[in-house]
Amino acid sequence: MSTPEANTIQPKTSTLDMSNLLGRMSGSQTSAPFTVCLEAKNLNLYYGTTRALIDVNVQIPKQQVTAFIGPSGCGKSTLLRCFNRMNDLVDNCSIKGQVLLDNDDIYHQAVKVPLLRRRVGMVFQKPNPFPKSIFENVAYGLRTMGVKNKKILSESVERALNGAALWDEVKDRLDSNGLSLSGGQQQRLVIARAIALEPEVLLLDEPCSALDPIATAKIEELLVELKDRFTIVIVTHNMQQAARVSNFTAFMHLGEMVEFSDTTTLFTTPKSERTNDYITGRFG
Amino acid sequence: MKEWIKSGTPWIWSTAGGLAVALVMVFGVLWMTAARGLPYFWPSQVVETAFIEKDGSKIRLIGEIREREEVAVRRLVESGFTIPGNEKFTTRYLLKSGNRDVAGFDFKWYPAPLLSKFTYPDNVLTVERREWGNFYGHLKSVKENGVVVANGDFALPELQKRVERARKLFDEIFRIEKQEIGDVNFELEKLRLKERKLQLAGKLDEAANQSIQNQRLETNGRFAEIQSRLDKLRAEIGRDTLSAEVMDGKVVDVPLSKVSEVYRANSLNIGDKIGFYFRKLYAFGTEDPREANTEGGIFPAIFGTVMLVIMMSILVMPLGVIAAVYMREYAGHGMFIRVIRIAVNNLAGVPSIVYGVFGLGFFVYSLGGTIDQLFFSEALPAPTFGSPGILWSSLTLAILTLPVVIVSTEEGLARVPRSLREGSLALGATKAETLWRTVLPMASPAMMTGLILAIARAAGETAPLMLVGVVKLAPSLPLDGHFPYFHLERQFMHLGFHIYDVGFQSPNIEAARPLVYATAFLLVLVIVVLNLAAVSLRNKLRENYRVLEGI
Structure with missing residues (x-):
């Protein structure tokens, strides 16, 4: 959705105080000790005239869990939704800058958005299974791709449900409605639905915020398992969760990417004052 | 007092009161029509x-x-x-x-x-006739070709036997007239149209003409054969008469060919009466009307009403749903679409007779007339589609009910949670796929609500139909055994119009009055049945697409 207007809007005011920040971050970025899967380059996002993301630069490592933390409204969900172009659905939202998936710009004109979304799966804050059977929920994406062979479908569904650690709980009632599951099961069903398409990246937007602690623990466990197969990006409010599940953590504040490093470093020796204040609970 | 008002009690009472009034009205309508209409079929004492x-x-x-x-x-x-x-x-x-x-x-x-x-008196005879209404009298004798064959106590059993025979003959005559002669007429008409078509195209050469003439000859031969069979049957049925003493003491002969039923009302026991009642009720629902609609059944009207509503539903649903999908899913939020939405809502308030006038002017004369010129020119000047018919009636009703369907569907689409659409899109479905596979199924209960409202409005609509297709007496149903089976150009009968016709246009108001109520009751029943069908379909859909709170 990058419009010509967006290219011209270049608020000079904020670039000044950004410069030292970028300088600090560039050190960790250039010597990335990992394979880069997703990358945002000078990403700016506007809702109308409101600038929601400000020159965001970040590299997401392949087959690792990366967590985005930050106070409410800091733009972490917005950034996440840039990665599979879900922001395209928002009226008067415009984007400037680049998002690279395996070094290809996903905002290039030639990119087919449905194909992109198959490569970059997404799980939302509240479980949103379709009012269909469990089987049909998981097979939804495959059917969209045109898979009709029953055998392939049922194999993929079983594999995906196994991958989401849900198979044993639902294998006897694949025909019952997806909405009859508990909240935690529904969220794992939605994860199964996403991984049935074998995406490269799995984006999770606060996947545990509507769940109880036990269901949360299960999802977290699952994420650690899934990172061997997928690149995972998770947005969370919960710093403990970020510390538990992620290998890398990014701290965002007011639309800026304040700090990005491996999780241990960020939580023990943050470079930025703001990060320090946030993780010690002084604001947010 | 203030406390009492604050407590909310008067509010509860007034709401409950409102509901009670509504219920009384509904049951009042049902009770009134049932109480006035249904006793009509009970055999009354003489x-x-x-x-x-x-x-x-x-x-x-x-x-x-x-x-x-x-x-x-x-x-x-x-x-x-x-x-x-x-x-x-x-x-x-x-x-x-x-x-x-x-x-x-x-x-x-x-x-x-x-x-x-x-x-x-036990021996008063009630004779139901196919013409001139009921006959009451004391049975004197039964005659065959004018010669008395039974009288006194032997007259009644003999009469019943002969009435049974006459009824069988009558049914046979009726069948021949309706079907065999109908078939022959249909073929003759087809031949005439074929000849005319060839003539118009300038291709009516000697061979074609000869073959048509031959076929016509053959069909006419068949017609003559049927005619002679009919004449024989008519002579047979006219054989017997009954004679009975009427109230002023005269003895009157009634030919059995006109008799549909004889019974002694005063000596029927309760079992007989119940059987009689349900037989009459059944006949009312399944037979054709007689005697300027004041006697016989109303089957063609029921059939016409149901077929009209079904055709209306088939026409209005796709149209309304597609329009609503465009307005809700694809169109922007600009001034233009707002104006359209207001216009659609206002259409719902246009008086139905206006739609009737529009249907007559646009569908019947313009559209139908054009179709006739293009496809049925051989039948001109007699119109085929260029005259009122069931197709135009259902189209008119479809336009009449379109706003209801659009509005309900739009509301249903708006209620589908955004999170589900995003869930589908995030799986790589396109907008159209999301619409077809998730949004539309979930909005289907709302569409059914629209259909239910549309049916409720359309089934009772009479005024516009009088302009675009309803008649007092239709010679044939819009659905029959002649190819192409659905005759959408035909005029039809309708319960609503039937009520009007029987109640206000009938030559014999007193005889027809109970029929008005009975027909009204049946119309309500038909609407209830159609609605229940739609409601049960909707409930099934709702069960399938129920969405838990909070998604």
Whole structure:
């Protein structure tokens, strides 16, 4: 959705105080000790005239869990939704800058958005299974791709449900409605639905915020398992969760990417004052 | 007092009161139509009594008491009756004396003081006829070709046997007239149109003409053969007559060819009566009307109503849903779409007769006339689609109910949670796929709600139909055995119009009045059945696409 207007809007005011920040971050970025899967380059996002993301630069490592933390409204969900172009659905939202998936710009004109979304799966804050059977929920994406062979479908569904650690709980009632599951099961069903398409990246937007602690623990466990197969990006409010599940953590504040490093470093020796204040609970 | 108002009690009472009024209205309608209409089929007792005429002479009366009412004595005196005693009010009875062909009238009011005691003689015979209404009298004898074959106590069993025979013959004649002659006529008409078509195209050469003439000859031969068979049957059916003494003492002959049923109402037991009642009720629902719609059944009207509503549903649903999908899912939020939305909502308030006028002008004359010129030119100047018919009626009703469907569907689409759409899109579905596979199924209960409202409005609509297709008496149903089976250009009968016709256009109001109520009751029943079907379909869909709170 990058419009010509967006290219011209270049608020000079904020670039000044950004410069030292970028300088600090560039050190960790250039010597990335990992394979880069997703990358945002000078990403700016506007809702109308409101600038929601400000020159965001970040590299997401392949087959690792990366967590985005930050106070409410800091733009972490917005950034996440840039990665599979879900922001395209928002009226008067415009984007400037680049998002690279395996070094290809996903905002290039030639990119087919449905194909992109198959490569970059997404799980939302509240479980949103379709009012269909469990089987049909998981097979939804495959059917969209045109898979009709029953055998392939049922194999993929079983594999995906196994991958989401849900198979044993639902294998006897694949025909019952997806909405009859508990909240935690529904969220794992939605994860199964996403991984049935074998995406490269799995984006999770606060996947545990509507769940109880036990269901949360299960999802977290699952994420650690899934990172061997997928690149995972998770947005969370919960710093403990970020510390538990992620290998890398990014701290965002007011639309800026304040700090990005491996999780241990960020939580023990943050470079930025703001990060320090946030993780010690002084604001947010 | 203030406390009481604050407590909310008056609010509860007024809401409950509102509901109670609504319920009373609904049950009032059902009770009223049922109570006035349904007893019509019950075999009534036949009264025999005497009446003192204005000139003092005493006459015998035989008939069914249909109604009684209080009346001021003065009014009766003013109209020439001599009423004994000095009461201010008295009762008068409406007697259905039948025998319209003999007496010239069949319903008459009689003041009670001038009537003798009512008796219910066992042997009074009620004869239901296919013409001239009921006949009442004392059976004297049964005749075959004018010769008495049974009289006295033997007359009734003999009569019943012969009535049964006559009825079978009548059914056969009816079948031949309706089907075989109908088929022949249909073929002749087809031949005529074929000839005309060839003529118009300039291709009517000698060979074609010869073959058409041959076919016509052959069909005419068949027609003559059927005619001769019919003549024989008609002679057969005219063989028997019954003679009975009517109320003024005359003995009248009634040919059995006109008799559909004979029974002694006063000697029927309760089992017979119940059987009789349900037989009549069944006949009312399954037979064709007779006697300017005042006798017989209303099957064609029921059939027409149901077929009209079904065709309307088939036409309005895709149209309304597609329009709503465009307005809700694809169109922007600009001024233009807002104006359209307001216009659609206003369409719902346009009086239905306006749609009738539009249907006549646009569908019947313009569209139908063009279709006739293009495809049915051989039949001109007789119109095929260029005259009112069931297709135009259902299209008119579809336009009439379109706003309801659009509005309900739009609301249903708006209620589909955004998170589900995003879930589908995030799986790589395109917008169209999301619409087809998730959004539309989830909005389907709302579409059904729209359909239910549309049916409720359309099934009872009468005014526009009078312009675009309904008739008092349709010779044939819009669906029959002749190719192409659906005859969408045909006119049809409709329960709503039937009520109007029977109630207000009938030559014999008294005879028709119970039928008005019975037909009204049936119309309500038909609408209830159609609605229940739609509601159960919707509930099933709702069960499938139920979404838990909070998604």
